[in-house]
Amino acid sequence: MQFFDKENPIGVFDSGIGGLTVVKRLNQCMPNENIVYFGDTARVPYGNKSNTTVIEYATEDAQFLLQKNVKIIVVACNTASSVALNHLQEKFEIPIIGMIEPGARRALEVSKSGKIGVIGTYATINNKAYSKKIKELDSNVQVFEKACPLFVPLAEEGLIKHPATKLIAEEYLSGLKEAGIDTLILGCTHYPILAETISEIMGEGVTLVDSGEAASREVRKYLEGRGLKNDSNSIGGNKFYVSDIQTKFEEIAELFLGKKLDFFDKVDLEELFRK
Amino acid sequence: MQFFDKENPIGVFDSGIGGLTVVKRLNQCMPNENIVYFGDTARVPYGNKSNTTVIEYATEDAQFLLQKNVKIIVVACNTASSVALNHLQEKFEIPIIGMIEPGARRALEVSKSGKIGVIGTYATINNKAYSKKIKELDSNVQVFEKACPLFVPLAEEGLIKHPATKLIAEEYLSGLKEAGIDTLILGCTHYPILAETISEIMGEGVTLVDSGEAASREVRKYLEGRGLKNDSNSIGGNKFYVSDIQTKFEEIAELFLGKKLDFFDKVDLEELFRK
Numbered sequence: 001m002q003f004f005d006k007e008n009p010i011g012v013f014d015s016g017i018g019g020l021t022v023v024k025r026l027n028q029c030m031p032n033e034n035i036v037y038f039g040d041t042a043r044v045p046y047g048n049k050s051n052t053t054v055i056e057y058a059t060e061d062a063q064f065l066l067q068k069n070v071k072i073i074v075v076a077c078n079t080a081s082s083v084a085l086n087h088l089q090e091k092f093e094i095p096i097i098g099m100i101e102p103g104a105r106r107a108l109e110v111s112k113s114g115k116i117g118v119i120g121t122y123a124t125i126n127n128k129a130y131s132k133k134i135k136e137l138d139s140n141v142q143v144f145e146k147a148c149p150l151f152v153p154l155a156e157e158g159l160i161k162h163p164a165t166k167l168i169a170e171e172y173l174s175g176l177k178e179a180g181i182d183t184l185i186l187g188c189t190h191y192p193i194l195a196e197t198i199s200e201i202m203g204e205g206v207t208l209v210d211s212g213e214a215a216s217r218e219v220r221k222y223l224e225g226r227g228l229k230n231d232s233n234s235i236g237g238n239k240f241y242v243s244d245i246q247t248k249f250e251e252i253a254e255l256f257l258g259k260k261l262d263f264f265d266k267v268d269l270e271e272l273f274r275k
Numbered sequence: 276m277q278f279f280d281k282e283n284p285i286g287v288f289d290s291g292i293g294g295l296t297v298v299k300r301l302n303q304c305m306p307n308e309n310i311v312y313f314g315d316t317a318r319v320p321y322g323n324k325s326n327t328t329v330i331e332y333a334t335e336d337a338q339f340l341l342q343k344n345v346k347i348i349v350v351a352c353n354t355a356s357s358v359a360l361n362h363l364q365e366k367f368e369i370p371i372i373g374m375i376e377p378g379a380r381r382a383l384e385v386s387k388s389g390k391i392g393v394i395g396t397y398a399t400i401n402n403k404a405y406s407k408k409i410k411e412l413d414s415n416v417q418v419f420e421k422a423c424p425l426f427v428p429l430a431e432e433g434l435i436k437h438p439a440t441k442l443i444a445e446e447y448l449s450g451l452k453e454a455g456i457d458t459l460i461l462g463c464t465h466y467p468i469l470a471e472t473i474s475e476i477m478g479e480g481v482t483l484v485d486s487g488e489a490a491s492r493e494v495r496k497y498l499e500g501r502g503l504k505n506d507s508n509s510i511g512g513n514k515f516y517v518s519d520i521q522t523k524f525e526e527i528a529e530l531f532l533g534k535k536l537d538f539f540d541k542v543d544l545e546e547l548f549r550k
Contacts, residue, residue, distance in 0.1 A: 042328055043318055048521045053317050122522040153428040164439040246323045247397040270545065 006230050009034035009239070010219065011070030013061040016044030017249070018152070018189035019076030020256035022099075022212035023238060026074070029216040030229070034236040036068045037076075040269070042243035045152065046079040047121030047188070054123065058084035060269050062092060064241070071228055074219060075099065076212065078120050078187050082129030095222060102218045103185050103211030104133040108141065110207050111183040117176040117206075118145045119198075120187030121152070130187055144179045148172040148191075155193040156252055165197055173201050185209045193256065240264040281505050284309035284514070285494065286345030288336040291319030292524070293427070293464035294351030295531035297374075297487035298513060301349070304491040305504070309511040311343045312351075315544070317518035320427065321354040322396025322463070329398065333359035335544050337367060339516070346503055349494060350374065351487065353395050353462050357404030370497060377493045378460045378486030379408040383416065385482050386458040392451040392481075393420045394473075395462030396427070405462055419454045423447040423466075430468040431527055440472055448476050460484045468531065515539040 010033050012023055017039050026035060038061050040046075046054050058080040065073055073096045075081045075088070081098030088096050107116045107130075118130040124147075131143035150168050159165045176184065184206050186192055192210050199208055223229040230236065238261070242249070245266050253261050285308050287298055292314050301310060313336050315321075321329050333355040340348055348371045350356045350363070356373030363371050382391045382405075393405040399422075406418035425443050434440045451459065459481050461467055467485050474483055498504040505511065513536070517524070520541050528536050 042324060048523075049317060049519050050521070053519050126522065150428055150432055150434075153425055157425055159425075159443075162442075164442040167437075167439040167442070168434075244324050244328050246325070247401065248323075 005071060006228055007232070008069050008071040009036045011036050011038070011065030011068060011073045012076045013038040013040070013058075013065055013073070014077040014189060015039070015046035015057070015079065016041050017242075017253050017256055020253055021189050021192045022074060022076035022215065024256070024258050025210065025212045025216040026219065027238070030220050032230045032232050032234065032236050034230065035238045036065060036070055037238065037240045038064050039240065039242040041246050041249070042269070045121070046077060047123045047149070047152065049123070051083045054080055054083040055087050058088060059091065060273050062088050062096070063273065064267065064269060066092065066094065070094070072097065072219060072222065074215060076189055078129070078189065078211065079123040082124045082127045097215055097219055097222065099187070099189070099211040099215055100129045100133050102214035103187065103209055104130055104137060106214035107183045107185050107209045108134065108138055110209060111141070113180065113182040114141045115179060115181045116141055116143050117179065117181035117184040118143060118187045119148045119151075119172065119176075119184065119191065122147045122149055124187050130185055144176050144181055146172055146176055151194055152188065152190045155190040158252070158255060160194060161197055165194065166201070169194070169197055169201050173198065177202060181206060183207050183209060185211060187211060238262055241267050243267060243269050280346060281503055282507070283344050283346040284311045286311050286313070286340030286343060286348045287351045288313040288315070288333075288340055288348070289352040289464060290314070290321035290332075290354065291316050292517075292528050292531055295528055296464050296467045297349060297351035297490065299531070299533045300485065300487045300491040301494065302513070305495050307505045307507050307509065307511050309505065310513045311340060311345055312513065312515045313339050314515065314517040316521050316524070317544070320396070321352060322398045322424070322427065324398070326358045329355055329358040330362050333363060334366065335548050337363050337371070338548065339542065339544060341367065341369065345369070347372065347494060347497065349490060351464055353404070353464065353486065354398040357399045357402045372490055372494055372497065374462070374464070374486040374490055375404045375408050377489035378462065378484055379405055379412060381486075381489035382458045382460050382484045383409065383413055385484060386416070388455065388457040389416045390454060390456045391416055391418050392454065392456035392459040393418060393462045394423045394426075394447070394451070394459065394466065397422045397424055399462050405460055419451050419456055421447055421451055426469055427463065427465045430465040433527075433530060435468060436472055440469065441476070444469070444472055444476050448473065452477060456481060458482050458484060460486060462486060513537055516542050518542060518544050
């Protein structure tokens with residue numbers, strides 16, 4: 001089967017461009033891998049949509065990546081991971097790795113106090129995705145969750161260290177500070193962009209866990225374990241597909257990926273799967 | 276034809292729930308009219324999507340309202356008005372009223388200095404929708420435009436008088452203040468929610484124009500002129516349809532409409548028009 005080939009790309013999808021922070025981590029972790037990314041920018045955001053809608057969209061996103069002969073799929077969207085991962089894993093044969101379990105495992109490795117905080121979109125927090133997974137892995141841990149919906153637009157507008165961002169972050173995070181957590185999961189792919197501001201507010205005693213980084217390590221481990229790691233000596237290529245070219249797309253994408261995009265194109269998912 | 280009947284409802288659509296500020300104005304202006312509202316919450320926001328995508332979505336929104344036998348359609352979304360109105364007016368026979376021309380006319384009535392400001396989403400501002408229309412009506416006027424993308428999430432989060440909202444608003448509006456405008460068009464249906472904060476920053480010398488209010492008057496004038504005004508003595512009913520029930524939907528809707536929703540339901544546009 002095609003997707004069991006070393007040379008094939010890693011597929012990554014997200015509701016929009018936030019998942020580029022995960023591509024950045026994958027590139028750092030496995031520079032020789034090729035990556036095909038799909039960002040559903042025509043239907044972004046998923047974070048405030050119903051579970052049914054998110055599952056429908058995530059299924060289409062995965063189908064698009066399968067057409068690109070990917071060897072593994074990374075769901076670089078916490079909302080889709082928390083809502084649709086089980087569904088995708090049941091529906092498709094290919095290995096599919098989400099954000100939640102890697103982030104939860106990493107937080108448990110890091111935490112000494114057993115008090116872990118999680119921030120994310122309404123969908124991720126309301127689904128209690130992280131707290132359920134963490135408690136499944138270790139029932140003695142206390143988990144404190146907080147939805148921070150404005151972090152996504154603030155990150156996309158590049159207001160990374162803006163006083164308004166600090167004010168909003170202080171409000172969002174005050175309860176987690178009071179709870180005395182020592183570990184905070186950034187449960188949304190946009191949030192690493194605001195890591196410095198978040199870290200300043202939480203203080204030195206709190207370690208931030210980037211789920212994208214944790215997931216990248218799990219992808220590497222998985223590929224190595226199955227002899228599927230790309231052993232080419234050259235740097236892999238990234239191809240980016242989106243369902244709409246948004247205003248300021250390249251500018252925001254560069255902020256999230258940490259470098260310019262090599263290649264991007266627009267695809268119409270609805271046309272692909274509906275007509 | 277069905278839509279030339281007085282008793283038939285006024286159809287209103289928006290990318291999401293922002294258009295409820297327009298429904299509020301329509302209710303105030305014509306309490307006896309029935310209203311059918313469609314909010315495309317599964318695909319919101321339109322403001323950062325490409326023109327092609329916005330036209331496609333707006334066409335489907337209008338088609339849904341036509342199925343509800345509306346007698347007139349109000350495009351209660353500045354982005355869709357600026358991008359798709361001409362297309363909709365060519366495609367459908369029914370009268371269709373957008374936000375731009377009514378807002379532009381009202382600003383020209385109000386302004387004494389001939390210096391008019393416009394705030395809106397990236398799409399509305401980048402398309403220069405208001406400035407083109409204002410200059411078409413009066414070429415001697417100076418128009419100053421500014422995209423305020425964070426106003427939408429701030430309004431939806433209910434941070435109406437929050438210090439962070441004030442900080443962001445001060446930054447967005449400083450150029451318009453310096454330009455010495457005496458009239459400011461709120462060129463996005465979410466912005467009336469933030470009117471008090473915006474007005475405080477702009478000062479007493481600046482009149483705010485609510486395009487939804489201006490459009491409501493034009494709808495009334497149109498219906499009266501054609502004998503299509505509902506002459507029932509009872510208060511009309513509002514029916515709200517959305518393409519997704521978002522988190523906090525009822526709460527936000529109430530904030531925007533100024534009262535509780537009588538009736539709402541979810542419809543799947545994609546299923547309706549694609550399958």
